[in-house]
Amino acid sequence: MGDLFWILLSTMVVNNFTLTLFLGLCPFLGVSARIETAVRMGLANIFVLVLTSLAVWLLNRFVLVHAPYLRLISFIVVIACLVQIVEMAIKKLSPALFRALGIYLPLITTNCGILGLAIFQTNREYTLAQGLAFAFGAGLGLMLALVLMASIREEVERADVPKLLRTQALVLFIAGSLSLAFMGFAGLGSAS
Amino acid sequence: MKLNEDVLRGIWKENPTLVQVLGMCPTLAVTNSVANSLAMGVATFFVLCGSSVLVSMVRKLVPNQVRISTFILIIATFTTIADMSLEALVPSVHKALGAFIGLIVVNCIILGRAEAFASRNTVWRSFLDAVGMGIGFSLMLIAMGAVREVLGSGSFLGVPLFGKSYEPWVFMILPPGGFLTLGCLMLAKSWWYARKERLAAEAPARKEAA
Numbered sequence: 001m002g003d004l005f006w007i008l009l010s011t012m013v014v015n016n017f018t019l020t021l022f023l024g025l026c027p028f029l030g031v032s033a034r035i036e037t038a039v040r041m042g043l044a045n046i047f048v049l050v051l052t053s054l055a056v057w058l059l060n061r062f063v064l065v066h067a068p069y070l071r072l073i074s075f076i077v078v079i080a081c082l083v084q085i086v087e088m089a090i091k092k093l094s095p096a097l098f099r100a101l102g103i104y105l106p107l108i109t110t111n112c113g114i115l116g117l118a119i120f121q122t123n124r125e126y127t128l129a130q131g132l133a134f135a136f137g138a139g140l141g142l143m144l145a146l147v148l149m150a151s152i153r154e155e156v157e158r159a160d161v162p163k164l165l166r167t168q169a170l171v172l173f174i175a176g177s178l179s180l181a182f183m184g185f186a187g188l189g190s191a192s
Numbered sequence: 193m194k195l196n197e198d199v200l201r202g203i204w205k206e207n208p209t210l211v212q213v214l215g216m217c218p219t220l221a222v223t224n225s226v227a228n229s230l231a232m233g234v235a236t237f238f239v240l241c242g243s244s245v246l247v248s249m250v251r252k253l254v255p256n257q258v259r260i261s262t263f264i265l266i267i268a269t270f271t272t273i274a275d276m277s278l279e280a281l282v283p284s285v286h287k288a289l290g291a292f293i294g295l296i297v298v299n300c301i302i303l304g305r306a307e308a309f310a311s312r313n314t315v316w317r318s319f320l321d322a323v324g325m326g327i328g329f330s331l332m333l334i335a336m337g338a339v340r341e342v343l344g345s346g347s348f349l350g351v352p353l354f355g356k357s358y359e360p361w362v363f364m365i366l367p368p369g370g371f372l373t374l375g376c377l378m379l380a381k382s383w384w385y386a387r388k389e390r391l392a393a394e395a396p397a398r399k400e401a402a
Contacts, residue, residue: 020367022221026300029216072275072294073268080261112217112298119291164386168213169378176371183366 004133007126011137014188017113018145019179024113028146029171031104038150041104042143046136048108049117051082053135056118057128075118083109113142148178198317202324208301209332210381215301219333220370222292226349229337231285232292233330235274239296240305240329242270244322247310263306264297271296301329332377339373340364 017023024045031041055078064071087105091098098105108114117138121131152174161170208214215236222232243266254262275293278286286293296302305325310318341347344364346354363369 022217022367022370023295025216025220069272069276072272072297073265076264076268076297080264110298110300110303112295115298116291116295119294123291164382165379167378167382169375169382172371172375172378176368176375179371180363180368183368 004129007130007133008137008140010188011134012141012144013182013185016141016145016182017116017138018142019175019182021116023116024111024142027104027107027111028142028149028175029168032146032149032171033153035147035150035154037104038146039143040100042139042146044104044108045111045113045142046139048079048083048086048114049135049139049142050132051086052079052114052118053121053131054128055079055082056121057126057131060122071122075115079114079118080109113138145178149174152178195317195320198320199324199327202321202326202328203331204328206325207328207332208304208325209329210377212301212304214304215299215329216374217295218292218299219336220367220374222289223333223336223340223370223373224344224365225341226334226337227285228288229333230330231278231282231289233326233333235278235289235293236296236299236302237323237326237330238274239267239270239299240302240326241319241322242273243267243302244305244310244318245315246270247306248313248315248318251311259311260303260307263303263311267302267306268297301325336370336373336377340369344369 011017015021018025018028027041027045031037056075059074059078063074083106087098090105117135121134124134126134149171153171156170156174165173202208206212209216209219218232218236222228243263246266247263250262250266271294274296275286278289278293305322309321313321338348341349342353343361344366346352346358346360361369364373
């Protein structure tokens, strides 16, 4: 149990996907203007990450032992299908949630955090439970970074920032400071 | 003339990193040294050229509805080739770049070029466009890598520059340094555009004065 807890904690804060591994930067820079959308995007991500982890474990266990060269191709196909299925399921089961997530759901397919998770999980040879903890931690970490970023950006909106800085540059500087803060967690636990 | 333009567009006017702001993940993740940036640049260049040519070849055969999935499969195939070749030829580089070679699949520059250019132009023009975009992307990677390696480890391509008395800014090769370097690049870009606009606005006034 302790093992799983450390995997979860270390992927969430110590090796945060967005701020220290630079995965999933597109939503981090793109949809982090409002806290509300950031939370929704984060929830959608957690959901897809956990499902991907499960699918990747099945693939690694039963398919890829026979054809290792199909690794990347099968991962990307499975992720694309998974997102599609999740989208259809949510649309059927809870139209309200579907409307709330909107465009963010299909966009997750090209989020490199998802494929990154699949590759890392394979490289580290996680078991099923470890993989699920890893995915959950990664999702929580992505959501944490997104929400932090969105709350800072909402405040900065009202501040008097020079016109030249009111572009991607400002967002990147904020991300840099956040990343610096997260480095304070280094050494808290190891990811192995 | 037109062919020249296809190549040059990617290097400066529509530079994938600076102007289109695509492919941020590798730009930040692997640029902590010049050697890594170079390897990533070459790998992306290869995948970009290969997939652009192939996408352009099959552009009339693929039905519109399954277009994107086909492109992704083509890109994943070339990425697998790049991944395996690097592992066989230069294992040390492959180890340093780690998962990020595989992540070329989801680099939005490649899918973006396949969709926006290669799927509606001839093979030769798509190839030239890919060459331009690939060079533009690699140049930005190397620029980022150079800044970060020189400041962060006091060396260039592993050759020490400043002697023993230099205290390296380790900060620059760590993740926050990546964000800050890219932020400064973006700042320089918006300064350049603001300056160009100002000069363009002043030009008629100056003409009148003369």
